[in-house]
Amino acid sequence: MIMSARRALAGEDVRAPIRCNMNHITDILDNTPFADLAPGELSTIREHAAICVDCEQAFAAARLSSLLLQERVSQAAQDAASANPFFQTRVMAAWREQQAGSAWSLGRLWNATGALVASMAATTAALAVLMFVAPAPNTSDQQTAALAPYSAESVVLGADRDDNQLTNDQVISAIYDDDDEGK
Amino acid sequence: MAHRFFRDRSQAEEAAQETFLKAFAQLKSFEGRGSMEGWLTRIATNTCLNMLRSAKRRPEVVNADLSDDETEFLETVSSPVGAETLNAEQKVIAVDLAERLLETLSPEDRLALTMIDGEGASVNEVAEVTGWSESKVKVRAFRARKKAREALAKLLR
Secondary structure, eight states: OHHHHHHHHTTOOTTSOBOOOOOHHHHHHHHSOGGGOOHHHHHHHHHHHTTBHHHHHHHHHHHHHHHHHHHHHHHHHHHHHTOOTTHHHHHHHHHHHHHHHHHHHHHHHHHHHHHHHHHHHHHHHHHHHHHHTTHHHHHHHHHHHHHSSSOHHHHHHGGGOOGGGSOHHHHHHHHHHHHHHHO | OHHHHOSSHHHHHHHHHHHHHHHHHTGGGOOSSSOHHHHHHHHHHHHHHHHHHHSOOOOOOOGGGOOHHHHHHHHHHHSTTOOSSOOHHHHHHHHHHHHHHHTTSOHHHHHHHIIIIISOOOHHHHHHHHOOOHHHHHHHHHHHHHHHHHHHHHHHO
16 A cells, blocks of 8 residues: 555656565565565565565465475375385395395305405415525525525535645645655 | 385385384484484484485476376465465475475475474474484575475466
């Protein structure tokens, strides 16, 4: 009424629909659930919607949205009430399956990779033995060889060594030693 | 609870089953501080939201997608003297349209709109179920309400 009076005073055709740029109606509609709108708010909206096309459309859409949602919820409640009678059985079966599945999956994992894991463990153990146990005799052999006044060649060939293999110094010392002994 | 999110019975049952399996597995973590129902509802809500997040969102509903029956329904109910109570056929169309409208929203917006505008739940109740702050619930509901209203306004033009 007030808006119509203002438009009439401004010389506008009051029966022509107006388009408003104000968001006050849509703000009310978006801030509050349609079902919770206060009677005062509803009358304000209706009064404005009677002369404003955009707000009339917004009001109709909000009302429709509320209606659709309530029907959807009502349908959901009916669906929930008529739940599948075997649902509990189904859930318990799924639970048992899940429990069995977790144990079974460990067994299956071992079956699939057990041989590989065992062979890797055996290889690691063998490498450890070779690294820490087997090299010990070699070390002592090397130390013995280092301390001994014989080369490997002399050890091997030592028994069969003849005089041809003696150095000149050795020959000379052997001759003079013999002479000294003869004296 | 699951029927709030899923119209399809098999999807709702799948969500409910998943909820119970999670609850069985996490039963030791339930300390008995709150109610068992509240604890289960929270698990169910999160399960349903996760299922919805993994689902594809439907593009906006446009006039070209509507059947003749749906167009007629919209004309009838949006008129100033539109029927306040719907007949059985109109109810089926309404539920279908509501579902299509909800599928265009994000799972969080959908939950807020369904609970507050559809079921009449308070902001505090939604906050308890979801674990969100009250201001987040209000923002979600406002955004969802606006999107739904604008989408329907386009259909009514």
